[in-house]
Amino acid sequence: MxxxxxxxxxxxxxACVGSxxxxxxxxVDTWIxxxxxxxxxxxxxxxxxxxxxxxxxxxIGPFKDPKTGEEFVREYPCxxxxxxxxxxx
Amino acid sequence: xxxxxxxxxxxxxxxxxSTTARYAAERGVDVLMIEKRQEIGAPVRCGEGIARIWLNxxxxxxxxxxxxxxxxxxxxISPSGHILEMNxxxxxxxxxxxxxxxxxxxxxxxxxxKAGSELMVKTMATGLKQLDDGVEVKTTGIHGxxxxxxxxxxxxxxxxxxxxxxxxxxxxxxxxxVNTCLQYRxxxxxxxxxxxxxxxxxxxxxxxxxxxxxxDGEANVGIGVQASLLNxxxxxxxxxxxxxxxHPFLSKGTIIEVVGGAVSVGPPPDETMKGxxxxxGDAARQIDALTGGGVVNACDAGKVAGNVIADAVESGKxxxxxxxxxxxxxxxxxxxxxxRNYIAKEKILTMSDDFxxxxxxxxxxxxxxxxxxxxxxxxxxxxxxxxxxxxxDLL
Ligand SMILES: Cc1cc2nc3c(=O)[nH]c(=O)nc-3n(C[C@H](O)[C@H](O)[C@H](O)COP(=O)(O)OP(=O)(O)OC[C@H]3O[C@@H](n4cnc5c(N)ncnc54)[C@H](O)[C@@H]3O)c2cc1C
Ligand code: SF4
Ligand code: SF4
Numbered sequence: 192m193x194x195x196x197x198x199x200x201x202x203x204x205x206a207c208v209g210s211x212x213x214x215x216x217x218x219v220d221t222w223i224x225x226x227x228x229x230x231x232x233x234x235x236x237x238x239x240x241x242x243x244x245x246x247x248x249x250x251i252g253p254f255k256d257p258k259t260g261e262e263f264v265r266e267y268p269c270x271x272x273x274x275x276x277x278x279x280x
Numbered sequence: 281x282x283x284x285x286x287x288x289x290x291x292x293x294x295x296x297x298s299t300t301a302r303y304a305a306e307r308g309v310d311v312l313m314i315e316k317r318q319e320i321g322a323p324v325r326c327g328e329g330i331a332r333i334w335l336n337x338x339x340x341x342x343x344x345x346x347x348x349x350x351x352x353x354x355x356x357i358s359p360s361g362h363i364l365e366m367n368x369x370x371x372x373x374x375x376x377x378x379x380x381x382x383x384x385x386x387x388x389x390x391x392x393x394k395a396g397s398e399l400m401v402k403t404m405a406t407g408l409k410q411l412d413d414g415v416e417v418k419t420t421g422i423h424g425x426x427x428x429x430x431x432x433x434x435x436x437x438x439x440x441x442x443x444x445x446x447x448x449x450x451x452x453x454x455x456x457x458v459n460t461c462l463q464y465r466x467x468x469x470x471x472x473x474x475x476x477x478x479x480x481x482x483x484x485x486x487x488x489x490x491x492x493x494x495x496d497g498e499a500n501v502g503i504g505v506q507a508s509l510l511n512x513x514x515x516x517x518x519x520x521x522x523x524x525x526x527h528p529f530l531s532k533g534t535i536i537e538v539v540g541g542a543v544s545v546g547p548p549p550d551e552t553m554k555g556x557x558x559x560x561g562d563a564a565r566q567i568d569a570l571t572g573g574g575v576v577n578a579c580d581a582g583k584v585a586g587n588v589i590a591d592a593v594e595s596g597k598x599x600x601x602x603x604x605x606x607x608x609x610x611x612x613x614x615x616x617x618x619x620r621n622y623i624a625k626e627k628i629l630t631m632s633d634d635f636x637x638x639x640x641x642x643x644x645x646x647x648x649x650x651x652x653x654x655x656x657x658x659x660x661x662x663x664x665x666x667x668x669x670x671x672x673d674l675l
Contacts, residue, residue: 204325204540208440210458210507218440219404220317234455238507240462240540242514258450267511 193231193246196223200243207235207244213257230254232265282426286312286398287593289417289430291405291443293320296561296578297436298388299338301397303586309593311397312428313389314419316404321385325541326575327463327502329476329492330384332376334576338583340391346383349495351376351476358640359481359633378476378492378500381575388579408433408446410555414598431598432589433557436582439542441563447554451565455507457546459487459572462516463502465537470497470529479523480640481633485509486545487572489523491530501530504543504572506629545569547622548615551607556598558606560585566614570621570628577614584609638664 203221215229232254236244252264288304290297293315305311328348335342356364393399403421415433419426435443444451479489486506493499503520510516524530544565552564560566561578568577585606592602631639642663661668 202538202540203323204542205438205440206458206460206540206542209438209542209544210453210455210460212452212454214442214445214452217442220402221323233512234507236513237455237510237515238458238460238542239513240460240516240542241538242517245513258452266508268509 194225194229194235195245195247196225197243197245198223200241202241202243204240206238206240210234210238212254212263228257230257234265237267282424284312284426284428286310286428286430287598288312288432288434288589289314289415289428290397290434290436291417292316292435292437292561292563293389293392293399293401294385294436294438294561294578295388295575296438296563296566296582297434298385298392299579299582300434300436300560300586300589301392301399302388302395303583304589304593305392305395305397305586307587307590307594308396309586309590311392312430313392313397313399314403314405314421314428315389315399315401316421318402319382319386320389320401321382324381324537324539325461326381326539327490327492327500327572328379328381328384328494329490329573330377330379330575334579335377338579340388342377343387346380346387347377348380349378349493351378351493354476354478356478356480356640358637359483360637362637362640362644364640364643365475378494405437405443408443408557410447410557415556431556431593432603434585434589435557435559435563436561436578438562439544441559443557444559444563447557447559449549449551449554449557449559451549451552451559451563453544453546453565457544458507458542459504459545460507460510460516460542461487461502461504461540461572462520463500463539463541464520464524464535465494465498465539466501466530466533467496467498467536469499469501469533480628481631481636483523483526484519486629489520498536500539501533502539506545507542543567543572543574545572545622545625548611548618552610553600553603553607555600556603558585558589558603564610566610566618568618568621570625577618580613581610584613635667638667642667 208216217224253262287310290301290313301313353367407418409416414431417428477491487504489503552559566577567574588606592598642660
């Protein structure tokens with residue numbers, strides 16, 4: 192499980208759960224759990240409103256959609272003025 | 281492992297689940313509703329704006345127990361501060377009441393239980409299997425591990441829905457169709473007594489900032505931002521903090537609660553049921569992509585689902601064929617609006633701050649009855665004909 196979580200920051204909001212393309216995250220009442228189907232795409236990291244999630248490395252893909260088999264890459268806007276977080280240089 | 285059977289199992293006791301349960305139970309269906317949280321509705325994930333008209337339609341008596349403020353309308357505020365005031369009729373689904381969502385959700389769950397539905401909180405669904413004659417759901421929680429066999433399962437498990445995937449319905453969202461939200465409940469703020477305010481423009485890429493008054497100098501100050509327009513981590517918080525800092529009436533306030541969440545902002549999915557499993561509310565992505573409002577839609581679809589299921593149970597044949605009227609029924613009620621507002625949102629995405637200012641300025645001076653696309657275009661045409669060309673594809 193490559194995604195790191197700061198449980199003090201987590202709001203138990205489920206935003207990451209519903210955004211994960213591989214359905215690898217579960218919210219057990221207030222506790223976030225990742226399973227090993229995670230493909231390190233970083234969507235949850237971007238989506239998390241509490242900035243509670245991190246991926247140690249920048250991940251852009253290509254990733255494989257486990258359901259459709261299609262490949263996809265992550266594109267980050269990296270506009271000026273936005274914070275350059277863990278997965279976007 | 282404990283084994284249970286029922287006519288209808290509802291997974292998730294949010295507004296969608298509770299309304300489905302209530303309508304089915306009122307017609308004598310044997311309903312069980314399970315909710316994984318220890319307290320229904322908490323922690324809150326909502327701006328808490330709800331339309332007044334709609335409560336009447338569902339026969340819900342407004343109750344001070346869960347209403348924190350009645351508001352007279354909404355205002356849209358452009359990047360340079362031009363204000364468009366809308367009365368309740370124009371403003372649509374998110375104004376009328378600002379509620380306490382946790383208490384509101386609990387109230388809806390109580391009405392379901394009063395109608396005869398069973399409820400188990402702190403009970404989480406962990407898997408689902410379609411059978412020839414129904415659905416089997418595995419659960420865990422304070423009632424121990426259970427296997428529940430139901431004729432129909434309603435997935436009302438919200439944005440984070442797992443029921444959809446288990447049932448073979450693909451409702452996954454690309455980052456372009458996710459607006460991720462952060463909200464501060466603030467006190468000691470000076471403004472925003474009467475209105476629900478929406479701030480449009482680059483302050484919230486692909487979304488907006490809302491300030492919903494809760495009375496007494498308190499308000500929900502929240503932001504929704506399109507996930508694909510964010511870098512790395514912390515983007516949502518960055519934009520909300522920037523907004524609060526920029527507005528003196530807010531920056532002096534105190535944050536007394538932090539709320540997170542996400543809403544889907546894509547077009548409605550192709551299918552919201554499979555076999556004997558129906559999806560309701562956020563699980564079915566029945567959310568208004570323009571406003572992010574979904575409480576009303578979840579309840580509306582829940583009412584349709586509850587009645588369709590009751591019909592099926594009464595007829596003695598509970599199968600996909602008998603349940604199909606749900607798919608057409610909810611679409612009849614809201615699909616057009618969902619599609620129209622999705623297209624409008626996509627258009628708004630391409631607008632610059634300057635463009636927003638011009639639209640709000642143009643609209644300010646024209647009396648419009650309702651904010652429909654056509655009314656906006658007609659109004660804008662009178663004021664700023666050039667704008668209309670750029671808006672033309674909305675037609
Ligand atoms: C920040 C934010 C602000 C919003 N503001 C507004 C607003 O102002 N007005 C408005 O109309 N809408 C608003 N919305 C949208 C609104 O909150 C949703 O549309 C609404 O909650 C949908 O109701 P629902 O019943 O479908 O799902 P939910 O209310 O999400 O309920 C789903 C329930 O299912 C439970 N559940 C999930 N998985 C399981 C499982 N495996 N087992 C058992 N239980 C489970 C959950 O715990 C939850 O209680 C907002 C959303 C967010 C995130
Ligand atoms: S990194 Fe991607 S695959 Fe892994 S949990 Fe997050 S969203 Fe899911
Ligand atoms: S999105 Fe962030 S705050 Fe919300 S549940 Fe996931 S980790 Fe927690």
